[in-house]
Amino acid sequence: MTTDIADSSPTDRLAERPGAAVQLVGLHRSFGKVRALDGLSLDVAAGEFVALLGPSGCGKTTALRALAGLDELDSGRILVGGQDITRLSSNRRGMGMVFQAYSLFPTMTARDNVAYGLRLRGVGTRTRRRRAEELLELVGLASHAVHYPHQLSGGQQQRVALARALAVQPEVLLLDEPLSALDAKVRAQLRDEIRRIQLDVGITTLFVTHDQEEALAVADRVGVLHAGRLEQIARPGDLYDRPRTAFVAEFVGLSNPLRGRARSGELGLLGTRLPLLPGSAFEGPVRAFVRPESVTVDPVPDQDQGHGAPIGRVLSVSFLGSLCRVRIQLPDQDPVLAQIPKAEAARLSPGSPVRVTIRPVPVFAEPA
Incomplete structure (x- = not known):
């Protein structure tokens, strides 16, 4: 029926x-x-x-x-x-x-x-x-x-x-x-x-x-x-x-785990003071998760080497259409990944010296 x-x-x-x-x-x-x-x-x-x-x-x-x-x-x-x-x-x-x-x-x-x-x-x-x-x-x-x-x-x-x-x-x-x-x-x-x-x-x-x-x-x-x-x-x-745990910060999207020192809810990293997200370690040595798009990269003329922020060396440049991913070796850090416009990446090649800075956006950090 x-x-x-x-x-x-x-x-x-x-x-x-x-x-x-x-x-x-x-x-x-x-x-x-x-x-x-x-x-x-x-x-x-x-x-x-x-x-x-x-x-x-x-x-x-x-x-x-x-x-x-x-x-x-x-x-x-x-x-x-x-x-x-x-x-x-x-x-x-x-x-x-x-x-x-x-x-x-x-x-x-x-x-x-x-x-x-x-x-x-x-x-x-x-x-x-x-x-x-x-x-x-x-x-x-x-x-x-x-x-x-x-x-x-x-x-x-x-x-x-x-x-x-x-x-x-x-x-x-x-x-x-x-x-x-x-x-x-x-x-x-x-x-x-x-x-x-x-x-x-x-x-x-x-x-x-x-x-x-x-x-x-x-x-x-x-x-x-x-x-x-x-x-x-x-x-x-x-x-x-705004990840709340280290797992989320590392798993979702791309992140650079960078070593630094936290003090009073801020992190000193590559010459920049970064605010820390809730749940982070607020004091002492930490490992912070920095997004590639928060990393800025500037070529360094020969006469400027030795002045300002630490100098890194470009390891590779990967083409992604309108963007490029640049892998950089910095002193005392693991290789850093930056995501920058194609026009800016055109000035870079493997081996070239660059100055790396971080935009002051909030990051999550765990104890190192």
């Missing part, structure tokens, strides 16, 4: 379905002696797009699978919309999930793949077909409704998988490395499409990725995981500019 949802049903209007708040409270999960989750707690607001970022083995995929009901927790609680779903089976949790592998049925058209979850729920043929076509239009594949997976590109197959996850009107959308199998250009296009669709639908979304550029480009907030714990969660700009 099937149920047919009336055309006027408000649940057919995807954009009118609000997202649900998600709370992960003290999640623990071990596999033998390995602690995949070690007291992980996280709050996600209704309709928010949160990316979970971290190195391999940090627990980000385990957290997603636990939320989906695909992995059993040792302890902890999961709440969605204020309801404790920790002991619910996966098919009762109201989740839509998109995996790294597209997992489309090869003998079904794109439209039938999208409608598959609706068919399992007993939705009538007419409504099932209409909703599948609506979602294919949302992901930009309305003209590919009757194409089979082998007739679609990798990016198009992933769009179908996304439409299929949205078709059942989940409360939460879970994305587990959904773009990692695609080439760089398609990844950039599809990540922007995923964000557009998420905003159109208004669904709460958790996006697991190891790609920092993806996470920082599309998420409302990014959570950095390390050894099963949440190191920091913040808006992308705050996470990059």
